[in-house]
Amino acid sequence: MKNKDAVTALGALAHESRLAIYRLLVAAGHEGLAAGVIAERLHLPPATLSFHLKELSHAGLAISRQEGRYVIYTANFGNALKLVNYLTENCCGGNSYLPECAAVPAAAETAN
Amino acid sequence: MKNKDAVTALGALAHESRLAIYRLLVAAGHEGLAAGVIAERLHLPPATLSFHLKELSHAGLAISRQEGRYVIYTANFGNALKLVNYLTENCCGGNSYLPECAAVPAAAETAN
């Protein structure tokens, strides 16, 4: 992961509403959530939600698919993992005691 | 870690210069770096650097100490880990959507 991509992803998560949106998406798994459901749960006006969803999508942290007249959003788990690995390697000195799921790929990647 | 703290920390790292600063601090380890050294390495004017260092400090990601006429900055590794843990808990931990998570049953390193 390049520095610039990390900055973009970090910036996408560095907002209360977007972090909340992302956490909802993570909780929803691969099934995802319709935009309207997110709007309802977080009490966000449609235009505001759309703006934040676009930010998350552009940052590579959310993926959308049209399903009927709904647009379903899912978390991009692969890129979330890349971000965590980047932070672990570059910001924690490679030390991460918790997540094996994050630490293992980092170890396999070796020096960077 | 509270959502608000996570947003603050993410925001602090979501800037090219600050991410670069933080990575320098991580590389410098416990010893840390004088502000002037950081300014020189990243070609940042004193006022601009000071602004970013303040952001990192306020976010709990950097610690400063006065040493003679220098101010030495170090990375706050503990808080960086907390941030990574927060992200893995909320953004990829606690579920099996990631193949890496499912594929690694606490194999190699010291778990948790």
Added chain:
DNA sequence: TTCATATTTCCAATAATATGGAAATATTAA
């Protein structure tokens, strides 16, 4: 069709961040 619902885009106002010169402050050396 025509209507109802879902979502996005447009847009302009507002808010938040970033920039860096210049002055102020802090510390040491002479």
Added chain:
DNA sequence: TTAATATTTCCATATTATTGGAAATATGAA
């Protein structure tokens, strides 16, 4: 002392991000 160096604060400006109503677009239902 006085001078020199290191860093921060002040402050005006510039840039970017956020907000949400209203209009536009998309799809399915009647």
